[in-house]
Amino acid sequence: DNMDLERERGITIKSHAIQMDFNRAGKKYVLNLIDTPGHVDFSYEVSRSLAACEGALLLVDASQGIQAQTISNLYLALDQGLTIIPIVNKIDMPGANAELVEEQMMQLVGCKREEIIRASGRTGEGVEKIFDAIIEKIPAPKGKPDAPLRALIFDSMFNSFRGVIAYFRILDGSLKKNDKVKFVNTGAIYNADEVGILRFDLEPRDEVGTGDVGYIVTGIKNAKEIKVGDTITLANNPCKDAIHGFEDVKPMVFAGIYP
Numbered sequence: 001d002n003m004d005l006e007r008e009r010g011i012t013i014k015s016h017a018i019q020m021d022f023n024r025a026g027k028k029y030v031l032n033l034i035d036t037p038g039h040v041d042f043s044y045e046v047s048r049s050l051a052a053c054e055g056a057l058l059l060v061d062a063s064q065g066i067q068a069q070t071i072s073n074l075y076l077a078l079d080q081g082l083t084i085i086p087i088v089n090k091i092d093m094p095g096a097n098a099e100l101v102e103e104q105m106m107q108l109v110g111c112k113r114e115e116i117i118r119a120s121g122r123t124g125e126g127v128e129k130i131f132d133a134i135i136e137k138i139p140a141p142k143g144k145p146d147a148p149l150r151a152l153i154f155d156s157m158f159n160s161f162r163g164v165i166a167y168f169r170i171l172d173g174s175l176k177k178n179d180k181v182k183f184v185n186t187g188a189i190y191n192a193d194e195v196g197i198l199r200f201d202l203e204p205r206d207e208v209g210t211g212d213v214g215y216i217v218t219g220i221k222n223a224k225e226i227k228v229g230d231t232i233t234l235a236n237n238p239c240k241d242a243i244h245g246f247e248d249v250k251p252m253v254f255a256g257i258y259p
Helices: 004-009 040-050 068-079 096-107 127-137
Strands: 016-024 027-033 055-061 083-090 149-161 163-172 181-182 189-191 193-197 201-205 213-218 232-234
Touching: 016 127, 016 189, 016 213, 016 232, 040 068, 040 149, 055 068, 055 096, 055 127, 055 213, 068 096, 083 096, 127 213
Parallel strands: 055 083
Antiparallel strands: 016 027, 149 163, 149 232, 163 213, 181 189, 181 232, 193 201, 193 213
């Protein structure tokens, strides 16, 4: 969380994506994680992130149990065909009742008790088990590295010095610095001045490949020129079909799953 209000209140307001390396049993894995808000007011943030994921971590507070908004976004994730990993979080909090919350999750998700992970972000308990579950249960991207570029824009931000920075997930192909790219829905063509991956800061790369979550800087100054849900492809070798992004989701009485 890098917004002052997020740090002050300890909540997520805007989605954040990050790529990290994880070593398990001597093998290196690259994980692309997207943290999304859980409050009903930010359900649109959640919906567009789900389209860029293979799986979702369903976090439920051990002291509060399942909230109404969690149910709606769980259904959104299931509709996208995502693998769900149920987690009881904040088990170190006063008033935590992990067993009762597990009963609720078993009824909601239809999972077994042994499939639910107990965890605490404060103490670190269960974090290793979460990473193990991600590696074991969530499938790796199935894109085609040699196919024409198809990248889904799932978010964007404005930088006063660099213009609009678009965040994307590459489904097929790869994107290199200085490529001529086309935004399929708008038909606009731009130069990829900078591409890279998302760590704690933007990390420039010469090339971003299939399955990666990354960013692109094109010098666009008007945010209206970038449409979240649009498809990025190469101008000289365009893809045939645009990516089916996400449906427009209007605020509902529910929200709250963390992809």
